[in-house]
Amino acid sequence: xxxxxxxxxxxxxxxxxxxxxxxxxxxxxxxxxxxxxxxxxxxxxxxxxxxxxxxxxxxxxxxxxxxxxxxxxxxxxxxxxxxxxxxxxxxxxxxxxxxxxxxxxxxxxxxxxxxxxxxxxxxxxxxxxxxxxxxxxxxxxxxxxxxxxxxxxxxxxxxxxxxxxxxxxxxxxxxxxxxxxxxxxxxxxxxxxxxxxxxxxxxxxxxxxxxxxxxxxxxxxxxxxxxxxxxxxxxxxxxxxxxxxxxxxxxxxxxxxxxxxxxxxxxxxxxxxxxxxxxxxxxxxxxxxxxxxxxxxxxxxxxxxxxxxxxxxxxxxxxxxxxxxxxxxxxxxxxxxxxxxxxxxxxxxxxxxxxxxxxxxxxxxxxxxxxxxxxxxxxxxxxxxxxxxx
Numbered sequence: 001x002x003x004x005x006x007x008x009x010x011x012x013x014x015x016x017x018x019x020x021x022x023x024x025x026x027x028x029x030x031x032x033x034x035x036x037x038x039x040x041x042x043x044x045x046x047x048x049x050x051x052x053x054x055x056x057x058x059x060x061x062x063x064x065x066x067x068x069x070x071x072x073x074x075x076x077x078x079x080x081x082x083x084x085x086x087x088x089x090x091x092x093x094x095x096x097x098x099x100x101x102x103x104x105x106x107x108x109x110x111x112x113x114x115x116x117x118x119x120x121x122x123x124x125x126x127x128x129x130x131x132x133x134x135x136x137x138x139x140x141x142x143x144x145x146x147x148x149x150x151x152x153x154x155x156x157x158x159x160x161x162x163x164x165x166x167x168x169x170x171x172x173x174x175x176x177x178x179x180x181x182x183x184x185x186x187x188x189x190x191x192x193x194x195x196x197x198x199x200x201x202x203x204x205x206x207x208x209x210x211x212x213x214x215x216x217x218x219x220x221x222x223x224x225x226x227x228x229x230x231x232x233x234x235x236x237x238x239x240x241x242x243x244x245x246x247x248x249x250x251x252x253x254x255x256x257x258x259x260x261x262x263x264x265x266x267x268x269x270x271x272x273x274x275x276x277x278x279x280x281x282x283x284x285x286x287x288x289x290x291x292x293x294x295x296x297x298x299x300x301x302x303x304x305x306x307x308x309x310x311x312x313x314x315x316x317x318x319x320x321x322x323x324x325x326x327x328x329x330x331x332x333x334x335x336x337x338x339x340x341x342x343x344x345x346x347x348x349x350x351x352x353x354x355x356x357x358x359x360x361x362x363x364x365x366x367x368x369x370x371x372x373x374x375x376x377x378x379x380x381x382x383x384x385x386x387x388x389x390x
Contacts, residue, residue, distance in 0.1 A: 006064075010061075010064060013064070014064055014067070014068045015068075017050075017064075017065060017068035017069060018068050018069075018071055018072050020048060021068070021069050021071075021072035021073040021076055022072045022073070024044060024048070025041060025044060025045070025069070025072075025073045025075075025076040026072060026073045026076075028040050028041040028044055028076075029041055029073050029075035029076055032075065034211030035205050035207065035208075035211045035212070035213060035214075036170060036205070036213055037112055037167055037170035037171070037213045038075065038079060038213075039109075039112070041075065041076060041079050042079050042083065042109040042112060043108075043109040043110065044109065045076065045079060045080050045083070045109050046107060046108040046109025046110065047108075047109065050065060050080055051080065051083055051084075051106060051107050051108070051109055052107045053065065054080070054083060054084040054087070054088075054106075054107075055087075055091050055103070055107065058308070058311070058312040059246055059249060059250065059307075059308035059309075059311040059312050060305060060308040060309055060312055062084070062246070062247075062250045062253075062308070063249055063250045063252070063253035063304055063305065063308045064253070065080065066080065066081055066250045066251075066253040066254045066257065067253040067254070067256050067257040067260070067301075067304075068257065069257065070253070070254045070255075070256075070257025070258050070261070071257045071258075071260050071261045071264075072261075074254075074257075074258065074357070074358075074361050077254055077257065078166075078212060078254075081247070081250065081251075081254065082113070082114065082115075082166045082167050083106055083109075083112070083113050084247065085113075085115040085166070085243065085247055086106075086112075086113025086114040086115045086166075086167065086171065086173075086174070086175055087102065087103060087106040087113040087175075088243045088246065088247070089115075089175045089191055089193075089230050089231075089239050089240075089242075089243055090102055090103060090106075090113075090175065090193060090230065091103060092239075092242065092243070093191065093230045093231040093239050094193065094230055095227070097227070098193055098227075098230075102172075102173055102193070105172070111172045111173070112167055112170060112171045112172050113167065113171060113172070113173060113174075113175070114165055114166060114167035114168055114171035114173070114174045114175070115165070115166070115174075115175050115243070116162045116165045116168070116174040116175060116176045116177065116194075116217060117129075117162075117177050117240055118162060118163060118164045118165065119131060119160070119161060119162055119163060120161055120163050123164075123367075123371075124370060124371045124373070124374040127185040127186035127189075127237070128185075129177055129178070129179050129189055130160055130179060131158060131159070131160030131161065131162060131176070131177070131178045131179060131219060132158070132159050132160055132178065132179050132182075133156040133157070133158055133178040133179060133180045133190060133192070133224070134156060134157050134159065135155075135156055136154050136155045136156055136157050136223065154225065155223060155224055155225035155226065155228075156178075156180070156192075156223075156224050156225075157221040157222065157223055157224075158176065158178050158192070158194070158200075158219040158221070158222040158223075158224060159219055159220065159221055159222075160178070160219050161216065161217065161218055161219070162176070162216065162217040162219075163206070163215075163216040163217070164206065164214055164216070164368075165203075165214065165215055165216070165217055166212060166213065166214050166368075167213050167214075167215075168203050168205075168213070168214065168215035168216065168217050169196075169202070169203025169204060169205060169215045169216075169217065170213055170215075171196055172195070172196050173193060173194065173195045173196060174193075174194045174196065174217070175191060175192075175193060175194075175230060175239075176191070176192045176193075176194045176219075177189050177190070177191055177192075177236050177237075177239075177240055178190055178192060178236075180233055180234055180236075181234055184234075186237040187234060187237070188234050189234065189236040189237045189240070190229065190231075190232075190233045190234055190235070190236040191229070191230035191231055191235075191236035191239040191240065192224045192228045192229060192230060192236075193228050193229075193230055194222065194224060194228065198222050198223065198224075199222070199223065200219060200220040200221050200222040200223070201217065201218070201219055201220075201222045202217070202218050202220070203215045203216060203217045203218065204216055208364075209360050209363060209364070210360040210361050210363070210364060212364075241319075244322075244369055244370065245311065245318050245319055245322050246311060247369060248307075248322040248323065248325065248326040248369055248370065248375075249304050249307040249308045249311065249321070249322050249325040249326065250304075250308070251326050251329070251330065251365050251368075251369050252300065252303070252304040252307070252325040252326045252328070252329030252330065253304050253308075253329070254365060255300070255329040255330045255332065255333035255362070255365050256297060256300050256301045256304055256329050256332075256333065258333050258336075258337060258358050258361060258362050259293075259296075259297040259300065259329075259332055259333040259336040259337065260297055260301075261354065261358060262293075262333075262336050262337045262339075262340035262354075262355060262358055263290070263293050263294055263297055263336060263340070265340060265344070265354055265355060266290055266293065266339075266340045266343050266344070267290065269343065269344055270286055270287075270290060270343060280343070286343060289339055289343065290343070292339075293335075293336045293339050293340070296332045296335060296336060297332060297336055299328070299332070300325075300328050300329040300332040300333070301329075303321075303324060303325045303328050303329065304325045304329050306321065306325070307321035307322050307324065307325035308325075317382065319378060319382055320378065320379055320382035320383070323370070323375040323376075323378040323379050323382075324375070324379055326365075326369065326370065326375055327372055327375035327376065327379070330362075330365040330366045330372065331366065331372060333362050333365070334362050334363070334366060337355065337358045337359055337362045338359070340355050340358075341355050341359055
């Protein structure tokens with residue numbers, strides 16, 4: 001595994017990304033309607049060639065993009081990441097026709113993608129998915145063999161709900177995971193590409209702590225066919241986990257970017273703020289707190305880079321490293337942003353302050369794409385898999 005010190009080319013690229021975010025993306029983000037897809041921002045990400053890089057770069061460069069954008073414009077970072085998350089299954093598992101139909105628009109920022117996995121009763125436990133894909137024209141009978149039922153059927157009807165889906169209900173298409181074989185846990189899930197205009201598909205926005213485009217979807221016998229499959233029937237869980245193994249380290253990178261922004265704001269504030277006859281930075285309690293913030297941020301950054309490099313090199317321990325990176329980075333960012341708020345005092349709680357914004361933004365990454373508790377379970381499972389029972 002490569003020890004990390006970014007080469008000058010990548011360092012310069014990250015600085016350029018931060019400048020682009022400040023100059024061109026931040027103004028568009030500020031004009032967006034909270035809780036709705038900001039299509040102007042997505043289109044600008046496409047025009048700048050950043051969406052194209054989602055499909056031509058490795059995991060490390062994805063992390064560098066997300067970290068750099070997050071330092072300056074979390075809305076741009078999130079818009080970029082959601083395009084990648086929603087479209088990666090199409091890129092990796094789609095047919096030639098599916099890729100030709102949808103990916104050019106994703107790259108250009110004219111087609112908005114979404115990843116529809118979570119349900120009201122199936123969040124971190126993705127194997128509990130209940131959205132049902134019933135063979136079209138065949139009565140659904142619990143206990144019957146869906147594979148047998150599928151023989152000769154023209155497709156499926158999706159019935160059920162998805163919730164807390166980023167970019168819903170404003171996306172143009174969804175990567176949807178549905179139950180094709182009842183009672184089989186993760187083994188009976190199939191991935192489908194579902195255009196937003198399919199009959200029976202409706203959605204509504206959800207009002208969240210941080211006003212991202214997040215919504216709920218209702219599937220009322222939505223028709224899908226073999227042409228909409230992503231991968232093989234009953235193998236959709238592999239599609240989901242393959243996507244999450246790529247994106248989990250980059251969620252950590254998003255968190256590191258927010259932590260870095262909070263750290264830099266704290267350095268500037270404590271260096272200039274007069275209190276108790278001197279500068280805040282001269283108080284040992286303050287300077288040691290800032291040192292701890294910097295230490296944890298750098299440790300998280302290195303773990304994220306190491307996990308991304310492991311993915312790029314095809315290492316066998318990617319699930320463990322990805323889980324470790326997401327866990328450490330998101331928990332670290334929560335700590336750093338909270339400490340930054342404490343050192344800034346009441347001003348950090350004013351609506352519109354950078355830290356008020358980061359304080360709302362930083363909470364969700366500890367939950368989505370596998371909550372912190374799930375990451376610990378993954379890590380433990382991977383560790384014990386190498387230990388022989390006595």
